[in-house]
Amino acid sequence: MKTMQIFKRTMMFSVMAMLLSLFSMNQSMAQTEYDPSGVWKYVVPTPEGDLTGELTISKTAEGYEVVIKSSVYGTIELEDVTFKDMILEGSSEVDGGMVDFEWKFDGDDLEGYAHTDDGSLEITATRKKDQ
Numbered sequence: 001m002k003t004m005q006i007f008k009r010t011m012m013f014s015v016m017a018m019l020l021s022l023f024s025m026n027q028s029m030a031q032t033e034y035d036p037s038g039v040w041k042y043v044v045p046t047p048e049g050d051l052t053g054e055l056t057i058s059k060t061a062e063g064y065e066v067v068i069k070s071s072v073y074g075t076i077e078l079e080d081v082t083f084k085d086m087i088l089e090g091s092s093e094v095d096g097g098m099v100d101f102e103w104k105f106d107g108d109d110l111e112g113y114a115h116t117d118d119g120s121l122e123i124t125a126t127r128k129k130d131q
Helices: 002-032
Strands: 038-044 051-059 064-070 074-077 079-084 087-094 097-106 109-116 119-127
Touching: 064 079, 064 087, 074 087, 087 109, 097 119
Parallel strands: none
Antiparallel strands: 038 051, 038 119, 051 064, 064 074, 079 087, 087 097, 097 109, 109 119
16 A cells, blocks of 8 residues: 555656656747847948848748848848748849848847859848847
């Protein structure tokens, strides 16, 4: 009888410990899920001078939308946007050619590339704090 009570207590404590550990793991995963949404100020260095502007990343039910505002190219909306492992990828037609964008996020900073038929351009950006 006493052995049965000890066994039940041990099992109850084991189940409680397992549930607590699962709950803690889910909480920490939810807290660390990164969202790149926001308005970002970007810089693209070129031989002719820096291209600067703002890009807006918005979370939708389907994923993310990205709109880039450029004084040279106007408004660019990315298509086929994916975000996985802190990397956002998308593409758009710019000036008659396809440009593939690839950005890696680190908090409120991003760096990456715009890949064109003529080569790749480096992009850096910082998320605006007061939106």
